[in-house]
Amino acid sequence: MAARLFDLPIAAVSLTDADRQWFKSKVGVEHWSIPRLQAPCAAVCDGDNFLVIPDLLEDEHFRDSPLAASGVRFYAGAPLTDRDGHTLGAMCVLGTAPRQITAAERDVLTDLAAMVMAQIELQHTLGRIDPISHLPNRNQFLDDFADLPKARPHGAPALAVLLHLASPAQLANAARVMSSCYLDAMVNEAVRSLSIRLGGTTRMYQLGPTQVALIAPQGTSAATCRAALASWVDERDLWSTSRFVTTPAAGIAPFTVGETAALDVLRFAESAVQDAFAAGAAVAVYSSAQDAAYLRRFTLLNEFGRALAQPDQLRLVFQPRVDLASGACVGAEALLRWRHPQLGDVSPGEFMPIVEQTSMARPTTAWVIDAALRQMAAWRAAGLRLPLSVNVSAPNLLEADFADRVLALLCQHDIEPGQLELEVTESAAMENLATAHATLARLHGAGVRVAIDDFGTGYSSLAYLQSIPAHVVKIDQSFVRGMEHDARKGSLVTAMIGLSHDLGYRVVAEGVETDHARVLLREAACDEAQGYFFARPLEPAALCAWLRERAPGQPLREAALVE
Incomplete structure (x- = not known):
């Protein structure tokens, strides 16, 4: 032109x-x-x-x-x-x-x-500026971070800051009742106030709808940065119109100029923000130990998904349940075990809480129930009729077809419903009362036994306990262990047993580790017990051997070994 x-x-x-x-x-x-x-x-x-x-x-x-x-x-x-x-x-x-x-x-x-x-x-x-706040975005942050060695000495210490102006739960609540303008105003007022606090010379970046990042001025210490951010959060009454419904949190990520990758710095800062939210604090500094724990959780979650697709890593072990009056084995609890080819044996106490918070809760419980029923069918063919109990997580009770799928598996393996017991914690049963109770009522009505697991650690409300359609109450091991040395524990356990009997439940004590505890439980009229005193969780062959050793001279019930 x-x-x-x-x-x-x-x-x-x-x-x-x-x-x-x-x-x-x-x-x-x-x-x-x-x-x-x-x-x-x-x-x-x-x-x-x-x-x-x-x-x-x-x-x-x-x-x-x-x-x-x-x-x-x-x-x-x-x-x-x-x-x-x-x-x-x-x-x-x-x-x-x-x-x-x-x-x-x-x-x-x-x-x-x-x-x-x-x-x-x-x-x-284009693609670098947020159209609402007019702040540079994530793309620009990455470019500017790459240029940082041109402005600061290579190898110099530096600090990145990530701000979440609200927690995920608060954002979800706001999204349900407010328009997007609410979030836009939240960002703009936070940016204005923070710019004044920092003197207006620090460039800020908008990385998400309510996430703002910045690089602290050269020479700023972590303590100074933390104090400034905490003071800014504490003074939100002066600048935030959403101060009653949102709580900001900041994460500080120390890094080395020219040596730490931008994406790693953002991940470190995000980890610190989540630590702040978890602790109820305004600011947290990145912790490598905490980060390692979260990386471990993330790794386990990914690897467990692969384990479900390759079930040779998963197996069931079985801990016997013993009738305290007769001494006979009347059943066993099926417990999931995971042996990873590189990580080795992973404790269920480590991986199950993670799994239960994800979509893998459904296929995991399905795998356990199917494996337990297959084992029951195999034992029955060998002359052993042994009822099994299986743990069920809270998400399972919210599945519309959970009861139907359990009954279908019972039919598939030709197992009587009364031979299977599903263990549900109080908290799981109460999470969505109407849906959970409908599922439990359907299973109860079909003949499947239901146990309230870890009794005493959840809601423990008499109204809830009376309404749950269950057959068995299992007293949590935290009350049973050491009861022989603690009169208060003994009194609590005795009261739980009496209350449960009055409501028509059979009572099982978990975590029995000494003969003295067994005697006390029997004197308190507890029906059954399980724990290391009787047997640790056993592989199928080891359980059969354990049963054979106990059979001679003992009054065996239907559940004992019949050969």
């Missing part, structure tokens, strides 16, 4: 760096760059002024430039200046004959330069 308007053979958009002038768009120019020292466009940048050279051969600064040597005589350039006043280069036109420029032509070239600069800024900001 410039070449046509000026009727000149050469026109270019040039950007100038420390050493060279680069032609980013050109007409009539063969090369892509020339040394900055002899480039007229560099003079435009240095002076930030419109530059006209009627005849390069008559100009003492440029008569020896590569342009003059190539036959160029005339030059006119308008500066390309950004919003912050920095000149990046020039919009220039060149001719092979000397000439002058009119005021109108000067205005035209200035307008063309403004158009070029608008296009440059548009391309630069």
Whole structure:
């Protein structure tokens, strides 16, 4: 456009760096760059002024430039200046004959330069600036982070800060009742107040709807940064209109300039924010120990999903349940075990709480029930009829088809419903009372036995206990262990047994480890017990051997070994 308007053979958009002038768009120019020292466009940048050279051969600064040597005589350039006043280069036109420029032509070239600069800024900001807050976004943060070694010494310590202006639960609640403008206003007022707190010189980035990041000024210590952020959060009454329904939290991630990757820094900062939310604190500094624990959880979660697809890693072990009056084994609890090829044996106390919070709760329980029923069928074929109990997690009780799937598996393996007992914690049964009770009632009505597991550690409400459709109450091991040395524990256990009997439940004590505890439980009229005193969780073959050792001379019931 410039070449046509000026009727000149050469026109270019040039950007100038420390050493060279680069032609980013050109007409009539063969090369892509020339040394900055002899480039007229560099003079435009240095002076930030419109530059006209009627005849390069008559100009003492440029008569020896590569342009003059190539036959160029005339030059006119308008500066390309950004919003912050920095000149990046020039919009220039060149001719092979000397000439002058009119005021109108000067205005035209200035307008063309403004158009070029608008296009440059548009391309630069596209995908880099949040349209609501006008803060640079994650893409710009990553670019600026990569440029940090140019501004700070390589290897210098630095701090990144990530702010969550509300917890996930608070955002979910706000999203249900407020428009997106609510979140926009939250971000804008937080950014304004934080900018004032930091003196307005620290660049902030919006990484998410309510997430803001920044790099602390050079030389800032973690203690100073933490104190400033905590003070800012504490003073939210002065700047936040959402202070009653949202709680900000900040995470500080120390890193080394030029050595720590940007994505790692963001992950460290995110980990610190979550630590702050978990502790109910305003600010937390990244902890490698905590991070290692979360990485372990994440690894276990991924690996357990693979284990479900490759069930050779999973197996069931069985802990006997003994009738305290007769001493006979009347059943066993099926317990899931996981042996990972690299991690080795992983404790169910470590992996099950993680699994139960994910979508894997459903297939895990399905696998355990199916494996338990297959084992029961195999034992029955060998002459052993042994009822089994299986733990059920809270998400299972909320599945609309859970009861039907359990009954279908019983039918598939030809197992009587009364031979299977499902153990449900009080908390799981109460999580969604109506749905859970409907599921339990369906199973109860079909003949499947239901046990209230870990009794005494959940809601322990008499109203709930009376309403749960169950057959058995299992007293949690935390009450049973050491009861022979603790009169208060003994009294509690005795009261639990009496209450449960009054409500029509059979009572099982977990965690029996001594003969003294067994005697006390029997004297308190407890029906059954399980624990290390009788047997640790056993592999199927070991359980059969254990049963054979107990059978001689003992009054065996239907559940004992029959061979």
